[in-house]
Amino acid sequence: MRTHDKDAEFEAYMAARQPSLLRTAYLLSGDRHTAEDLVQTALAKLYLSWDKVQQRELLDGYVRRIIVNEHNSLWRRAWKKREVSTDALPDHQTVTHEPDDGRSAALWDFVQTLPRKQRAVIVLRYYEDLSEAETADILGISVGTVKSQASRALAAMRSRVHDNPVLAQDRAPQTRPVQDREEER
Amino acid sequence: MSGYDDHDLLTTTLRDRAGDMDGHTLGLDDVKGRARGIRRRRRAMTGAVAAAVLAVAVPVGLNVSDVDRGQQPLPTNPSPSVVETPEPSPSGPVTIDAAAAPRGEDPAILYADGTTLHRPGQPDVELPQQYSYLLPYADGVMGFYGPDGTTTIVDGSGNAVGDPWPGISGAVSSDGQSLATVLYAGGSNVDTQLWPRAGANPDEGYSSNVVAFDGDLQYAGFVGPETVAYNLTVSNNQGATQKPYVASWSSNDEPRQLTSLMDVRGTNDVTGVVSGLTKVDYFKNEYCSAVVKAASDTVVWETCEYRLGRFSPDGKYVLGVDPQSDGIGTSGVTILDAENGDVVAEFETASRAFMQDAIWESRSTVLAPVMQDGTWFLVRMRPDGTVEKALEGSRDGYDDSSPWRFQLTP
Numbered sequence: 001m002r003t004h005d006k007d008a009e010f011e012a013y014m015a016a017r018q019p020s021l022l023r024t025a026y027l028l029s030g031d032r033h034t035a036e037d038l039v040q041t042a043l044a045k046l047y048l049s050w051d052k053v054q055q056r057e058l059l060d061g062y063v064r065r066i067i068v069n070e071h072n073s074l075w076r077r078a079w080k081k082r083e084v085s086t087d088a089l090p091d092h093q094t095v096t097h098e099p100d101d102g103r104s105a106a107l108w109d110f111v112q113t114l115p116r117k118q119r120a121v122i123v124l125r126y127y128e129d130l131s132e133a134e135t136a137d138i139l140g141i142s143v144g145t146v147k148s149q150a151s152r153a154l155a156a157m158r159s160r161v162h163d164n165p166v167l168a169q170d171r172a173p174q175t176r177p178v179q180d181r182e183e184e185r
Numbered sequence: 186m187s188g189y190d191d192h193d194l195l196t197t198t199l200r201d202r203a204g205d206m207d208g209h210t211l212g213l214d215d216v217k218g219r220a221r222g223i224r225r226r227r228r229a230m231t232g233a234v235a236a237a238v239l240a241v242a243v244p245v246g247l248n249v250s251d252v253d254r255g256q257q258p259l260p261t262n263p264s265p266s267v268v269e270t271p272e273p274s275p276s277g278p279v280t281i282d283a284a285a286a287p288r289g290e291d292p293a294i295l296y297a298d299g300t301t302l303h304r305p306g307q308p309d310v311e312l313p314q315q316y317s318y319l320l321p322y323a324d325g326v327m328g329f330y331g332p333d334g335t336t337t338i339v340d341g342s343g344n345a346v347g348d349p350w351p352g353i354s355g356a357v358s359s360d361g362q363s364l365a366t367v368l369y370a371g372g373s374n375v376d377t378q379l380w381p382r383a384g385a386n387p388d389e390g391y392s393s394n395v396v397a398f399d400g401d402l403q404y405a406g407f408v409g410p411e412t413v414a415y416n417l418t419v420s421n422n423q424g425a426t427q428k429p430y431v432a433s434w435s436s437n438d439e440p441r442q443l444t445s446l447m448d449v450r451g452t453n454d455v456t457g458v459v460s461g462l463t464k465v466d467y468f469k470n471e472y473c474s475a476v477v478k479a480a481s482d483t484v485v486w487e488t489c490e491y492r493l494g495r496f497s498p499d500g501k502y503v504l505g506v507d508p509q510s511d512g513i514g515t516s517g518v519t520i521l522d523a524e525n526g527d528v529v530a531e532f533e534t535a536s537r538a539f540m541q542d543a544i545w546e547s548r549s550t551v552l553a554p555v556m557q558d559g560t561w562f563l564v565r566m567r568p569d570g571t572v573e574k575a576l577e578g579s580r581d582g583y584d585d586s587s588p589w590r591f592q593l594t595p
Binding site for chain 2: 005007008009010011014018019022023024026027032035036039040041043044045047048051103104107108111122123126127129154157
């Protein structure tokens with residue numbers, strides 16, 4: 001492909017998809033500047049591979065995977081810089097947030113406390129509305145792991161509902177149907 | 186709270202939060218700048234920087250100043266003749282040291298340096314503006330201007346003829362006599378135009394075929410006298426899909442999809458074949474290409490060692506590059522036998538260099554810009570393994586884009 005053709009095609013893709021990618025990166029990282037950095041790196045890597053990426057319907061999945069991997073790398077590098085010597089990375093990030101202004105803010109705070117893998121599953125499944133198989137493909141994990149991670153995140157969320165009056169407002173008492181519990185297995 | 190409610194609540198929360206995210210909008214330059222940094226780091230990690238630069242092997246007795254002697258350059262002006270191409274001879278890759286390569290003759294095809302159009306054997310002409318690429322037409326050119334997405338006819342004196350029209354895709358037949366362009370005719374209608382190279386009245390001198398295309402059409406080239414192959418890119422909310430097609434001006438048949446390929450990158454109207462990707466696995470980093478007969482849509486041969494591109498005008502050779510090469514450039518180019526995929530000659534750039542957009546200058550010479558140590562060189566390569574400079578080095582242009590714009594070649 002000629003350089004100018006490539007640039008024109010790439011620019012068109014970038015213009016169309018950048019806002020969406022930025023939102024996904026923001027949900028994963030919880031930080032605007034980090035999200036912008038993730039998207040710039042992901043798009044740069046896509047640009048380097050543009051000539052090879054001919055199944056354009058797979059582009060978004062490809063870029064999302066780069067964003068998730070880059071986010072994991074950034075996080076690991078950040079921990080290394082803090083001279084954390086243990087191989088076992090803590091599962092929870094420390095989150096500081098503004099005072100609760102309602103249920104959405106409380107839930108967002110909750111999402112930010114999720115381990116990275118669970119958070120990625122939640123963002124891809126419930127924000128991007130991807131299937132379990134698509135989520136598994138992007139994260140490089142099995143469908144079973146997607147199910148279990150989503151289930152754990154939802155269970156943690158329900159647990160928070162009990163503890164957080166804002167989240168619990170307008171909610172009926174906890175009487176989950178059997179089929180819901182079955183879904184989580 | 187049911188599972189369904191949980192999902193809804195999470196989805197609503199995430200969408201509310203994401204809706205507030207409107208960060209800095211990145212431009213292409215931002216992304217290319219980051220890409221260059223990634224590329225440099227990748228190269229450094231592979232240890233390529235430390236490799237020694239080898240001299241170019243030029244066989245003794247070769248008159249390197251004689252450009253393509255005995256070989257037919259692509260017709261910037263119609264002057265067909267039949268001359269045998271030399272037999273290939275090298276064994277193993279030839280490493281290009283562009284700075285040290287001997288100086289050959291200037292390119293035998295049209296090219297522009299900024300707004301100056303260089304024409305072999307004719308005076309230079311100042312073009313009205315800097316075009317992204319060019320098609321030789323009559324005594325002038327058709328210029329494709331990317332930012333506006335328009336095509337303009339420019340006469341031999343450098344004057345624009347008529348108004349520009351929307352559409353920036355073109356192709357030229359291997360004998361140089363037929364040109365294809367597109368005109369976006371409004372809505373989803375695309376007028377695919379077939380022009381005589383010698384020149385015609387722009388209003389009525391071409392064959393026209395208006396087709397409904399709900400996408401972007403980019404020609405790959407001619408596969409027959411009045412038949413072209415092209416890629417059609419269709420965008421939707423989920424991204425975009427690209428598929429290769431063959432269409433003809435001489436039949437009323439609908440464009441036919443080439444199902445054996447994912448796209449088409451090279452064509453030849455002498456042998457009626459095309460090249461393109463057959464398989465891509467992004468996560469395994471595996472890319473396979475094939476040569477395919479356009480008429481029957483059948484694979485002639487396939488390889489996962491090279492990403493196949495353009496055919497020589499006589500259809501004898503096809504260019505291949507390393508499938509792992511990235512979007513900024515390649516590490517070199519390989520000339521393959523188009524009939525069976527045998528390697529004829531292999532060229533590698535030096536460690537701190539890369540190559541872009543190799544094109545056929547004639548049936549047995551290939552031109553490619555090479556960026557080496559901050560300078561752009563235009564190198565000429567032959568199936569016998571010889572290398573020379575076709576222009577003096579230039580520090581104009583950008584570090585990812587050479588200062589020269591060449592005519593479209595088959």
